[in-house]
Amino acid sequence: LDRYSYLPGLSVFTPDPAVFGENFDVVAVFDSGDLQYAGVADLMPRLPGRPKVINLDHHATNRLYGDINVVDTSASSAGEVFYNLLRSAGAEIDADTATCLLTGVTTDTGCYSNGATTSGALKAAADLLLLGGKMAPPINRVLRAQTIGSLRVWGQALARLKSHPETGLASTALFRADCGDVGNFDEHAEGIANFLNGYLNHRAVMVLRELPDGTVKGSLRSVDDETDVSAVSAALGGGGHKKASGFRLPGQIVERAFGWVVEKK
Incomplete structure (x- = not known):
């Protein structure tokens, strides 16, 4: 805070x-x-x-x-x-x-x-x-203001960015271990989805983040007029707006060739 x-x-x-x-x-x-x-x-x-x-x-x-x-x-x-x-x-x-x-x-x-x-x-x-x-x-x-800890966490997210050319989805992932000794992980991870959405030329952006309770939080953003990310989140039990939504799922984050996904444990 x-x-x-x-x-x-x-x-x-x-x-x-x-x-x-x-x-x-x-x-x-x-x-x-x-x-x-x-x-x-x-x-x-x-x-x-x-x-x-x-x-x-x-x-x-x-x-x-x-x-x-x-x-x-x-x-x-x-x-x-x-x-x-x-x-x-x-x-x-x-x-x-x-x-x-x-x-x-x-x-x-x-x-x-x-x-x-x-x-x-x-x-x-x-x-x-x-x-x-x-x-x-x-x-x-x-x-605007970011701490050194936040920038380190953001660096991990940027390094893991993957693009799915067929769907136009850019995705990345953050793990609890990324925080290391930089302090509050949730605070440092805040705003990454909005940042990527403002700079990437994609239909949508998804950021997956590990939570302490063993679930995964997904943040979806889009600037494309034809893309409704709230429909995706709603189908996964979440919600939000057409251009900004989120969801939580039990499971673990797994890397695939086309991007990052959540798999049940």
Whole structure:
């Protein structure tokens, strides 16, 4: 979370699953098509009582699992959805809140450069800037800044790139061992799929990554108007957008002549 350390209120966040033993009236889940993707499907039953679940998302593959579903598939990001919700409710948005929301819109649109960049996204960003939100931190600290550790991991991904000429798919793989002594593997691996998608002349890009629980996370990206990567992810139990989607599968990453695949153990 170091790259997000500029966000006001970040100190109240915790990855400790013990919080699911506490009493809550409401649980809000952001930017996740289902509870499995959010990583809390096995934790939700631990919550005492029956808190209301608010599902706030922008993915077309969202399964509407909440007691209250705020899902706008025309929005660029969960940040834009939340901003529109606060605005429609007449809630006050201070500069700190504006910076947090602006971070969501800026990062999900790839700094206003990918297919999610709509007039709604640009209007939300402009409004949030007028409310005192800061755009430079998400651009410079989240999207651009890379540590030496991150660049080493990215180097492994670049070295393993393979191209399938018949399908137009470029694929690569990352293994837990790639991290070595450089620290947080997941943080270092973040953004590789978006980077490759912006520079490779392919129909689609796939990055496969080993997870600690023995599953493989796949990230799919495309800039091709005729390619819908969300359909592929949905068929594999995942979801996302037409141009950006993901999935998780049990198995191991295996190299083939045409690219990288996931095989059952």
